[in-house]
Amino acid sequence: METTAAFAGLVCTDCGERFDAETAPGRCPDCDGILDPDYDYETLELTRETLSGGGSGLWRYEPLLPFPESVAVTIDEGSTPLVEAPALAEEMGVGAVYIKDEGRNTTGTFKDRGQALAVTAARLHGATDVALATAGNAGQAASAYAARAGLDSHVFVPSRASFVNKAMINVHGGDMTVVEGRIDDAGAAYEAAMADEEWHSVKTFVTPYRHEGKKTMLYETVEQLDWSVPDHVVYPTGGGVGLVGMHKAATELRKLGLTDELPAMWAAQSEGCAPIVEAFEAGRDRHEPWEVPDTICGGIEIPDPGASPLILEALRTSDGGAVATSDDAILDAALTVAKQEGVEMGVTCSAAASGAMALADRDAFGPDDTVVLLNTGAGSKDADVIRSHLMSKGI
Known part of the structure; x- marks a missing residue:
């Protein structure tokens, strides 16, 4: 190997x-x-x-x-732009706001970074098939990278996964199982299949390599800021793979003497499914499963995130925290970013913008601070949802 x-x-x-x-x-x-x-x-x-x-x-x-x-199994992932957002900075009362636009990746989300490493590992292990349960975007990425590697892919998605994700899993040749219900139901179907098959898992925090691919978002961000560490990074958090990876990258850069500081990491969730926020505010080291998840943000509707100890440790070690906002506020934030900055944020990703606005209202940021928002996926993934919200306002 x-x-x-x-x-x-x-x-x-x-x-x-x-x-x-x-x-x-x-x-x-x-x-x-x-x-x-x-x-x-x-x-x-x-x-x-x-x-x-x-x-x-x-x-x-x-x-x-x-x-x-x-x-490597690669489709030219990474090197996404860091877009300055001066109107948001003025609105939040901070020195600068940047949007790390992961929608520019090959399949439209940051999932490509993780699957590039995970599928590379699968091929090096001699796998012929890869499998995962996913809310949607990771399945599209996995099927694309598996196709690139000449492997078969098996993707278990909940029925609420977007049409775009389902369509592209099929287009990339993935074997897709649509499971009635939510992500936990898709996970149960995946576990049942894995008990009978010798498939290589590329599922969140089962493969050791997805957070390792996503840590490169922080390397790029610091380099794009001329090696200046941002004061805050706000990340839309479900399973927390990217947050854990970026915090690891920040500690690596400091350990190597390439930077001096750690950015404060902030987990942004929806009020309809906020197990990390609840655990952080209660001072616990591990979450309690969210009993009735109810949010339009399917990508972060993860009621039982298995890596919550790592997420919570990253938040506390970096002097960050966690914030939850309503679905209406999240959708409003997507509209605000599109109208003021021209950046198309996915619905799930807009939790970062909404969360940052709420944190600014709480004076969590200083007037000279630099804040980075993670736009983890392209707005075109669920443009119909954002447009419907716009029309509901009579616009």
């Missing part, structure tokens, strides 16, 4: 045991905890120039990834 020079294997975030990547393709073999790629940082002699000096897309950061670009 070809890996990068500094990649030192996988560490369990629960029991602390270490494993060779070749022998541990999924969760911890000892305790079923989440595995995290680890590196021998002391062997890395990186400067700002050499960290991002070669390769294309997210593979420009090869020294801090598990696999070299030479073996």
